[in-house]
Amino acid sequence: xxxxxxxHEHGPxxxxxxxxHEHGPxxxxxxxxHEHGPxxDCGCHGHGNSVIDDALILSRxxxxxxxxxxxxxxxxxxxxxxxxxxxxxxAVDRVILGHVKALIQCEAGQAALSITxxxxxxxxxxxxxxxxxxxxxxxxxxxILSVANTGARESVEALVAGLFE
Amino acid sequence: xxxxxxxxxxxxxKTTVIGRLIKGLVDAGRTCAIIExxxxxxGIDDALLRExxxxxTPLFGGCVCCQISGSxxxxxxxxxxxxxxxxxxVEMTGLALMDGIQELFEKYGRPGVEVRTVCxxxxxxxxxLVTALAHIFDHQVGGADVVLLNKVDVExxxxxxxxxxxxxAPQAKVVVLDEALKDPGALWAKLAECAAL
Numbered sequence: 001x002x003x004x005x006x007x008h009e010h011g012p013x014x015x016x017x018x019x020x021h022e023h024g025p026x027x028x029x030x031x032x033x034h035e036h037g038p039x040x041d042c043g044c045h046g047h048g049n050s051v052i053d054d055a056l057i058l059s060r061x062x063x064x065x066x067x068x069x070x071x072x073x074x075x076x077x078x079x080x081x082x083x084x085x086x087x088x089x090x091a092v093d094r095v096i097l098g099h100v101k102a103l104i105q106c107e108a109g110q111a112a113l114s115i116t117x118x119x120x121x122x123x124x125x126x127x128x129x130x131x132x133x134x135x136x137x138x139x140x141x142x143x144i145l146s147v148a149n150t151g152a153r154e155s156v157e158a159l160v161a162g163l164f165e
Numbered sequence: 166x167x168x169x170x171x172x173x174x175x176x177x178x179k180t181t182v183i184g185r186l187i188k189g190l191v192d193a194g195r196t197c198a199i200i201e202x203x204x205x206x207x208g209i210d211d212a213l214l215r216e217x218x219x220x221x222t223p224l225f226g227g228c229v230c231c232q233i234s235g236s237x238x239x240x241x242x243x244x245x246x247x248x249x250x251x252x253x254x255v256e257m258t259g260l261a262l263m264d265g266i267q268e269l270f271e272k273y274g275r276p277g278v279e280v281r282t283v284c285x286x287x288x289x290x291x292x293x294l295v296t297a298l299a300h301i302f303d304h305q306v307g308g309a310d311v312v313l314l315n316k317v318d319v320e321x322x323x324x325x326x327x328x329x330x331x332x333x334a335p336q337a338k339v340v341v342l343d344e345a346l347k348d349p350g351a352l353w354a355k356l357a358e359c360a361a362l
Contacts, residue, residue: 052260099175103209116176
C-alpha cells in the first residue's frame with residue numbers, strides 16, 4: 001500500500017482531514033460559529049444599553065420612624081415632602097428625567113408614590129387605606145432612577161440615608 | 166398565545182396603563198400573566214400589579230432588552246408551559262430600548278408566538294423626550310407597533326407631535342390616551358384593533 005505523506009502545513013483549511021484542529025467558538029476558523037444566545041456575551045449581538053450604565057440608580061428599603069405618632073394622611077404627606085426634597089437634587093427645571101417611586105407600608109395600609117415632576121407627586125392607594133390610623137413608623141421602599149444630574153449621586157445618597165434614620 | 170410588550174421612558178405611566186388593560190382583558194374573558202422588569206433592587210410596580218389578581222413574574226437584576234434578555238425568554242417559556250394564558254404582558258424597564266425586542270423573540274422565542282410592542286409616551290415631558298432624551302426615545306418609539314400618548318391632560322399633542330412620531334416611528338399606530346380610554350374595556354378594544362391582538 002502506498003503511504004502518502006503530507007508536506008503541507010496542517011490547519012483548519014487544509015482539508016486533508018488529518019490535522020483537524022480543536023474546534024471551538026474562539027478558534028477563529030469561521031466554520032462553526034458558537035450558538036449565539038442573548039446572554040452569550042460574545043459581543044456580536046449589539047446588546048448592551050449604555051443608557052443604563054450611565055444612569056443614577058439608587059434603591060433602598062427600610063423603616064422610617066416618626067418623632068411622634070401621626071395620622072396616616074399626615075404621615076404620608078410628611079413622607080412625600082421628604083421624598084420631594086430628594087427629587088429636587090436630581091431634577092432639571094423641577095422635572096425628573098427619570099422616575100422616583102416609593103412603596104409605603106404601615107398600619108393604615110399600603111400606598112405607592114410616583115414622581116416625575118417635583119410639584120406633582122402621584123399617590124396611589126394599594127388596596128385599603130385608613131387615613132385616620134395612628135402611624136408611628138412605616139416600611140419604605142424607594143427607587144430613584146435618573147439619567148440627568150447623575151453627578152449628584154453622593155448628595156442623593158446622603159439625603160436618602162437621612163430619610164431612614 | 167400572544168405577547169404584548171410595554172416600553173416607554175421612566176414614569177411614562179406603563180404600570181397604570183397595564184393595570185387598566187388587565188382589567189379590560191379579564192372583563193372580556195381573556196386570561197393573562199405579567200412579567201414585570203424593574204431596574205431597581207426594590208420591586209414596587211409588582212406590588213401594584215398583584216392587585217389585579219393575575220400571575221406576576223418579577224425580573225430584577227437588569228434590563229430585559231440587553232442584560233437579562235435570556236431570563237425574559239425563559240420566563241415566557243415557563244409561563245407558557247405552566248399557565249398557558251391567552252396573553253403575556255411584559256412591562257420593560259423605563260430605560261429599555263424596544264427596537265431589538267421583536268428580533269429577540271424571532272431568534273430565541275418559540276415558534277408560533279406573536280409579539281406586539283407598545284410604547285407609552287409621557288406627553289408632560291415631551292420636550293425633554295425629543296431633546297435631552299432623544300437617544301433613548303428614538304429607540305423606544307422606533308421599536309413600537311403602537312405608541313400610546315399618555316398624560317395628555319397636562320400637555321396635549323399638537324400637529325408637530327404627530328409629525329415627529331411619523332418621522333421617528335413610521336411603522337407605529339399612534340393612539341391618544343384620552344379620558345374615554347381610561348375605561349378598561351375601551352382601552353382593550355382600542356389596543357386589540359390597533360395591534361391586531
